[in-house]
Amino acid sequence: MTHTLTAPATHPQEPFIQRLLNAEALLPDSPSNVLEVVGILKSYGVVLNAYSDNLIYIADHQFLVLFPFFKYFNGKVTLPQLLRHWWHDRINFEYAEYCMKTMLWHGGGKFDAYLDSDDFLQRCQAAVTAKTKHNPPIRLLGGLFPDFFPEQVRQLAYYSALGQFWRVMSDLFIDLSDAYDAGQVVTIPEVVAFIKAGLVAAAANPITYAVNIDGTTYELLPKSAELTFLMDVAVPYVEAVFFRGTPFLGTVSYNAQANQISADQGRFEYGALYADPLPIGGAGIPPTLLMQDMRHYLPDYLTAFYLASGRGLDDVRVKICQSFQKSMFCVTSASLQGLMPHPADTQNPAEQAANHAFLAGWMDRLATSRLDVVQL
DSSP, rough: OOOOSSSSSTTHHHHHHHHHHHOOOEEEEOOHHHHHHHHHHHHHHHHHHHHHHHHHHHHHHSTTTTOOGEEEEEETTOHHHHHHHHHTOOOOHHHHHHHHHHHHHHHHHHHHHHTTSSHHHHHHHHHHHHHTTTTTHHHHEEEESHHHHHHHHHHHHHHHHHHHHHHHHHHHHHHHHHHTTSSOOHHHHHHHHHHHHHHHHHOOOOOEEEEEEEEEEEEOGGGGGGOIIIIIIIHHHHHIIIIIIOOOTTTTTOOGGGSSSSSSSSOOOSSTTTTOEEEEESOOOOOOOOHHHHHHHOOOHHHHHHHSSSSTTTTTHHHHHHHHHHHHHHHHHHHHHHHHOOOOOOOHHHHHHHHHHHHHHHHHHGSSTTTGGOOO
């Protein structure tokens, strides 16, 4: 049974608000959209598996290694791997770091607040002291610049947290693909419901981080901090990567006098939901790395779909970006439905109004996104 508010539809994005209240999606339902979304999330899930493993490896095994030349090798450095790395025949882990640094820079939320707390700083100092006790020059560096090491450890905490988040999302997207292959998911609302169920199931998963130094374990994100998957990592990730992002070098001027970039980070609109797919494939555009990675793992049915349209595979990175953008509107739909303050089918007028106001606020932010484009 669908549920429609009795209040007049006055919000400019009211049709989209009603879709979300009715357990639908921001992306229209069609067989081609389902094929694109599930197919690209299958590829994305494979890539996220590699990203997750590497981020966690760096956090755990490259702790305060100031020149981590082999951080992308997960501890296995061989000549064939080196040759593939230099030839760029590899997963582009740089994109994973781009997302991590975007989250670190935008900050916000309980996770970011904990990294500024006295408890974290004390834990950080204990780990830094243990790591540098046999290295006088590095200890001197910490003495001259007391904020240097805490900031490095904060960054490593983001490495670990994002790796843990992507671990869940990778498994979720692979499971979604399996359900599609089995005929259990056939519509866009079913895709959104599947993703929402996965997010809700993992919502309370604890986010922790500890490093081992000379046989002693140092807890940097302890369970006592009560950091969880959904509210403390997933939501800041959506905010930083889906919505805000960072201005792409070469597409806008960083000159302050040009006023092409807002001085207010909260007004940034460079995230995945706003990006123009056409620059994807150009040098210096970070998502190019992600599209290149996903290109290697496209399911056969999605490759066939791309071959049958337009320029075939000549502009495959642009096509991948378009499909990826559609999939992210589905993930956003699932996230917003899962975060609504009250059940979508509530009959309480006050709760209905609260749900509507919650969605209206997010839809205001999406007004300048590519939401209208993906309706075509």
